[in-house]
Amino acid sequence: MTSQERAPDGGDTQQLGTAWWMVAVLFGLYVLSWVDRLIVSMLVTPIKAHLLLSDVQVSMITSTSFAIFYAIFGLPLGWAADRYSRRWIIFGGVALWAVATTACGFAQSYEALLVGRIFVGVGEAALLPAAYSLIADAFPPRLLTRATSTxxxxxxxxxxxxxxxxxxxIAFAAAHSGIHIPFHGPAQPWQLVMMMVGVPGLLIALLVFTFPEPGRRGATRAARPVAEKGAIAGFVRQNWRLLALMLVGTSCLAMCGYSMTNWVPAYIERHFGWKPVQYGVALSLMNIVSAVSLVINGWIVDRLFTRGMKDAHLRFYSWLILGFLPVIAYMFFATNVYVFLVCYCVAQFITVPFMVYVSSIMGLIAPATIRARMLAFFLFVFTILGLGAGPAIVAALTQYVFRSEAALGQSLAVVVTVCSIIALLSFRMALRYLAPTIAARAVHAPAA
Structure with a gap:
């Protein structure tokens, strides 16, 4: 590995400063992606009323269509991130999803809105494989979980x-309902909101060019074609038990997280009678608390790992799930809205961090030349099952099993509780494989 390609070591303050700036830019882009992804879940009521949609059709717009194309395109984009400039891949993805979100504001039918959401999924699929690959190459192992959790x-x-x-x-758009938009005409409030959150992405995307791309850790250009031949098949064959159990656990947690993210706003409206302007601030505070917990969790795992607990990522995660499982089981039976919000905040301590641990583990066990593709494959599986199936199962249970929109909380309780238990069992079973795999990789990996 040449000096230009060498990842920064812990003592190089300047390179670590550049690496943290890169994390800050990627952080901002990821925030933007979640705003563009989630804003539609707060617009369920006006979209249903305007386009005359059912809950199943709403789940197709908010989650299923997005998830399918996000997952499918994540695979070739992960392949591209292992070969080409990750900054350009991210820039193209951000530009695409910003345009697509804006285009959703021009939709006048279910089909048009569905197509717009599909392209949002395609664009957002570019970010995570490339971003996690960049972070894994820019930080030493002792800081990797902290960087990824940040x-x-x-x-x-x-x-x-x-x-x-x-x-x-939404309140602003409602006050300006019917405003005339060029090439559109009078706009509904929900359409104005989609335009407002989509347009800024075209400018924010340019920040990706404010940091240099780090060299790929442990790989040279000359050796890459030889090293890549059969690398994925060999890696999967050698570690299939660990990978399979991690896939089951993370997919179940993805089903929990995405089901709540897509349906909790509607649940609060239906069950407690709160409007977006009321629950928006409350859910925002809950998410900020869970965000801070990510950094704390990352610091704890790094400390445990440094002290010799090589399976700290999954062991600590399983402790979290076990400790908070009673709260999750009770959450959707709470009769007070504030009690529910506290439970929802606690539930996110286990439904949010799974990608942190997956990406950190991949950074420790997967060769650099296949890392982005392995992350893309994980994203493919738990996006299809989590974002694609989770919210759709909730909608199906509500519409076809309980046969009442008022039973949304029961549907959420079934999905979230069952999936949390399966995730706990999967991670506990995976512990016997994780530490030996990391130890074997550390022995055979070249010095970083």
Whole structure:
């Protein structure tokens, strides 16, 4: 590995400063992606009324269509991130999802809105594989979980921003209902909101060019084609038990998290009678608290790992799930809205961090030349099952099993509780494989 490609070590303050600035830019882009992704969940009521949609159609717009194309395009974009400039891949993705979100504001039918959401999914699929690959190459192992947890915190900050500013944006748009938009005509409030959150992304995307791209840790250009031949098949064959159990656990937690993210706003409206301007601030605060917990969790895991607990990522995570499982089981039976919000905040301590731990583990066990593709594959699986299936199962249970929109909380309780238990069992089973795999990789990996 040449000096230009060498990842910074812990003692190089200047390079670490540049690496943290890179995390800050990626953080901002990830916040933006969550705002564009989640704002539609706060617009369920006006969109249903305007386009005359059912809950199942709403789930297609808010989650399923987005998830399918996010997952499918994540695979080739992960492949591209292992070969080409990750900054350009991210820039193209941000520009695409910003345009697509803006285009959703021009939709006048269910089909048009569905197509717009599909392209939002395609654009957002570019960010995570490339971003986690950049972070893994820019930081030494002892800081990796802290860096990835800081970046992943942006998901909850983005959720908080969507809920906080979303309520304000909805109120502003409602006050300007019917305003004439060029090439559109009089706009509905929900359409104005989609335009307002989409347009800024075109400018924010340029920040990706304010930091240099780090060299790929442990790989040279000359050796890359040889090293890549059969690398993924060999890695999966050698570690299939660990990978399978991690996939099951993370997919179940994704189903929990995405089901709540997509349906909790509607649940609060239906069950407690709160409007977006009321619950927006509350959900924003809950997301900020869970975001801070990500950094704390990352610090704890790094400390445990440094002290010799090589399976700290999954062991600590399983402790969190076990400790908070009673809160999750009770959450949707709470009769007081404030009790529910506290439970919802606690639940996010286990539904939010799974990508932090997956990306950190991949950074420790996967060769640099296949890391982005392995992360893309994980994203593919738990996006299809989590974001694609989770909210859709909630909608199906509500519409076809309980046969009442008022039973949304029961549907959420079934999905969230069952999936949390399966995730706990999967991670506990995976512990026997994780530490030996990390130890074996440390022995055979070249010095960083």
């Amino acid at each position: 970046f992943q915190m942006a998901g909850k900050v983005g959720s908080a921003t969507a809920f906080a500013l979303g309520g304000v944006a």
